[in-house]
Amino acid sequence: MKIGILGSGLMGGKLGTIFARAGHEVVFSYSRSDAKLKKLAREAKGKSRAGTPREAAQDADGLLLAVHWSRVNHVLKQAGDLSGKVIITCSLPMNLDDTELVISGTSSGAEALAKKLPAARIVSAFNTVPSEVLFNVFAARRKRTRPSLIYCGDDSKAKKIAARLIHDVGFDPVDSGPLRIARYTEPFALLVAQLAYEGKGGPEIAYRVERFR
Numbered sequence: 001m002k003i004g005i006l007g008s009g010l011m012g013g014k015l016g017t018i019f020a021r022a023g024h025e026v027v028f029s030y031s032r033s034d035a036k037l038k039k040l041a042r043e044a045k046g047k048s049r050a051g052t053p054r055e056a057a058q059d060a061d062g063l064l065l066a067v068h069w070s071r072v073n074h075v076l077k078q079a080g081d082l083s084g085k086v087i088i089t090c091s092l093p094m095n096l097d098d099t100e101l102v103i104s105g106t107s108s109g110a111e112a113l114a115k116k117l118p119a120a121r122i123v124s125a126f127n128t129v130p131s132e133v134l135f136n137v138f139a140a141r142r143k144r145t146r147p148s149l150i151y152c153g154d155d156s157k158a159k160k161i162a163a164r165l166i167h168d169v170g171f172d173p174v175d176s177g178p179l180r181i182a183r184y185t186e187p188f189a190l191l192v193a194q195l196a197y198e199g200k201g202g203p204e205i206a207y208r209v210e211r212f213r
């Protein structure tokens with residue numbers, strides 16, 4: 001697939017690199033440094049390159065939105081018309097000092113994004129793991145037991161693309177339902193972050209969802 005990365009920082013840089021190593025064509029975009037985007041593309045190898053958000057969105061099968069909440073409008077404006085596009089968002093609706101969610105309870109960042117872009121196909125995924133765990137999960141992808149990763153959305157085609165990417169990174173994709181479920185997964189993402197950064201063992205934390213019958 002052709003995957004555009006909107007925001008090439010901790011999440012976008014690592015996920016884009018993994019998508020490229022898994023065989024996808026990746027365009028890294030949206031950084032204050034063009035040299036950084038070029039370096040990411042060079043080191044990811046495969047069919048990856050640096051580009052503008054508009055180039056990342058052009059003909060993309062999927063876009064990863066991985067910017068701070070305060071940058072969402074800016075990057076979307078640069079990306080241009082995203083009608084019909086599959087957008088996988090890991091961006092949490094955090095305040096400027098990253099201490100709390102600015103949308104929660106009766107809505108979520110993912111739903112707010114869907115309202116902003118009514119013609120796009122939004123999936124919420126990847127925000128429930130710290131970026132530090134991603135390369136280890138990818139390296140261990142052939143092991144029998146994979147960590148889970150929950151995702152939600154209202155568009156089945158978009159969810160299939162998200163599930164494929166989640167699987168390619170090395171997780172077991174767990175469909176947690178429609179996009180409004182992001183009201184629960186976004187606070188869960190903060191819990192994971194708190195466990196990762198304030199708990200024992202540091203940020204190398206992933207989780208596994210199991211059903212007991």
Ligand SMILES: NC(=O)c1ccc[n+]([C@@H]2O[C@H](COP(=O)([O-])OP(=O)(O)OC[C@H]3O[C@@H](n4cnc5c(N)ncnc54)[C@H](OP(=O)(O)O)[C@@H]3O)[C@@H](O)[C@H]2O)c1
Pocket residue numbers: 007008009010011012030031032033036065066067068069071090091092093094126127128129130131132189
């Ligand atoms: N990091 C995690 O473990 C984690 C986990 C779960 C969810 N999330 C969510 O994922 C999203 C991305 O987080 P992150 O940690 O990847 O953030 P990050 O490392 O700060 O990356 C954000 C990207 O946006 C770019 N950017 C910021 N301001 C810009 C500007 N004025 N012009 C152009 N580019 C600009 C940054 O550019 P530069 O390259 O120049 O810095 C960077 O590439 C956030 O919404 C966060 O809540 C993160």
